Amino acid sequence: MEVLKQFETYIAAQKATGIQFIIFGVLLLVAAVLLHFSQLNPITQGLRNGFFVISMLLIASGVGFTLNQNKLSKTKTEVYQADEVEFKNQEVERMYEVHSNVPKIIFGLSVTLILLILALMFFIHPPFWKGVSFSVAIYLLGLLILESISFLSVKNYLESLLN
Template sequence: MGVLKHFESYIAAQKATGMQFVIFGVLLLIAGILLHFSQLTPITQGLRNGFFVTSMLLLASGVGFIANQNTLLQTKTETYQTNQQEFRQQEIERMQGVNKRVPAIVKGLAVALILALLALILIGIQPLWKGVLFSVLIYLLGLLILESISYLSVKTYLESLLNDAT
């Protein structure tokens, strides 16, 4: 398979990840709507409010990520058509950076936030805020799962670039 085909497969996988963000956002929005029509306690009010906010963040980031991948596909395809060696070198450098930095940053930040949120939930704060914090915790756990799926396509694409370069 050629380098451009590997790149197109990588972009398709990244777009699928963006769509998963959108689906996760829709699911949280539906959960928030269902909570709105249930018997509201302070905790469920916090969950509902948190779900509404995080669902909007997920929807916006998912749509933005898909648009970004479309732009990346267009610009990198033009680079490939102009100079294949330059394309390959740029992609190897870009993907090595992504492979090295992004998982550590995402994992470290998410784990720190999750631990901080769990500590806040366990201490005696108001039930409304416990609900909000719990919704943010669900959001962060979902992001970790989606980022781990996305990382697989990054790793596979980088391996294909390195194997084609040799």
């Protein structure tokens, strides 16, 4: 029963991450709307357009992630009710993969893209594309922050499974 409680805590933390993605998307959407009504120059137009597209993607991914966690919760609870030992074995294997692979991929890709975008901003001459590039850099920094929060729940859940 303790394992199921830990799993439910993990799922709740992951759902909170999905909600944080939605909130981040809404904040970027609000920023895009505010930029629309401000004095538009090419840089702010690029920033506005980048924020708008990214906000839609963030909101959709946050909703999808939350729905995925609901489905995972239902499926894994059924496995737990059928066989507790099998549930724990599956979870240890799944969480070990998530813990060891996902953060490295996201961190490496995000840092690489941020550095590439910052370098490109020096060579991009049209101000519109500088604004779009800056909006993507802001998105990637936010993604790193949210993923680091999510990683803590993954790490804690894996540790509780191994104990």
